[in-house]
Amino acid sequence: MQLTTAQSSLIVAIIYLGFGLLELARTRLFAKAEQSRDDGIVEIVSTLALTILTQPAILLVVGALGQRFLPQYEGALATLPVVAALALFLVCEDMMQYWWHRASHSFAWLYNLHRAHHNARYMSMRLVYRNNLLYYAMMPSIWFAGVLVYLGLGWFYAFYLIVKMTVIIGAHSDVAWDAPFYRIKALAPVMWLVERTISTPATHHAHHGRHADDPAVNYKGNFGNLLFFWDVLFGTAKITRGYPQSYGVENLPPATLGQQLLWPIVPENKDMHAVIPGALVAQPEPRAVAAG
Template identity: 85%
Template sequence: MHLTNAQSSMIVALIYLGFCLVELARTRFFAKTEQSRHDGIVEIVSTFTLTILTQPAILLTVGALGHRFFPQYEGALAHSPWYAALALFLVFEDMMQYWWHRASHSTAWLYNLHRAHHNARYMSVRLVYRNNLLYYAMMPSIWLAGALVYLGLGWFYAFYLIVKMLVIIGAHSDVAWDAPLYRIRALAPVMWVVERTISTPATHHAHHGRHADDPAVHYKGNFGNLLFFWDVLFGTAKITRHYPASYGVENLPPATLGQQLLWPILPENKDMEAVIPGATPARAEAQAAVAAG
């Protein structure tokens, strides 16, 4: 059975919509706790830019470059067995995204591109595609996925993308699918394997936690997207089976709408600074942290 890119994208959209409906029914999808007036704008713009413009443009660009400079390699891997295709995508797409994500939390310039993803003070499927517009355009894993498609593995990518996005969407949702499973004693061995293999709400929520002194927070680790195994392998994993008390960015001034979407093209936009009702301003948090020494 072969899926077209359009069919694969439709299935991913239906998965996303399904999680949206669950959140709408259980956790106020349109009115998250501590939501600012700019959150929805950032999420809508970045989601549609990636899915409609950035990702298709990268695939087309890679294809055009391949036809121009490497026409002899087009479709060279088309008859590869599925397990070889899986290995190639896990290494060159998913593991590469792990390292890009990890670099984005250790390099100030890259973190400015990634900051929008963590600026929200809530978890939700709304965050799945939330990032600076340049963040995905520069992401090596998307370009490498395009190269694998050009080499003839588009048939596998259609299935791979569905599985990967199912995991990622589920890991961001504030309706944690793993929570009830941890309470079933008979599933303990299964969940031990699952939480060390793929990203779950518990492990990924930890990455989005706001306060470093929260035992469930680990925003300097748990970088995996499809596979959490990369965190286990490279020493950045923290597994608690608990969820942070709050989410967002600690000890940094608030990022403006322009900064979130188009830094460094729009490095300053003070008139658009987000105000989060009822929340302690980030500058005050930073000053308090410095004063506390």
């Protein structure tokens, strides 16, 4: 059975909505602690921009450039074995995204493109596609994926995308599917392997934690998307099996709506005491992560 990219995207959308319904039932999908009016706007705009415009456009551009300059290579890898195709996507797409993500926390100008993802003071499947509109357009891994699709691996990409996005959506959700498994002693060896292989709620929530002195926070690490193994391999992993007490950005001026979506077109706010319209419409409340 072969899936088209369109069918794959539809399945991902169903999985995304499924996690949304789970949060709606368990952790108040549309009323997260400390959310603001701007949060919803950023999430809707960036999600629609990536899924409807940016990602399809990159695939089309790569295909057009390939046909114009390298037509002889179109479909050249179509008969590649599954294992080889998997290796190419893990290295050229997932590992590349790890390094892009890591760079986004290492260089100030690039962090400004990524900050919107961390500006939310909660975890949720709502954050999966939340970023500056230019962040994904510049993301090397999407362009590399486009190249692999042009080379004939679209059949594999369709399945790969479903698996990767399921892991990422689950890792962002505040309905923590891993929590109950940590309490089952017989599964300890299995979870030891799982949490060092793929991103889980515990490992990825650590990356979104607000306060550096929180033992469950690793803001400058845990960059993995599909594979957490990259963090293990490159020394940025922190595994606590716990969840941060709070989420968001520490010790930076509040970001405006325009800054989150369109920096550097909209300038960075540098006033630590600025009052951002629509910010923090609700009082902070104790955060609870729901066990899956």
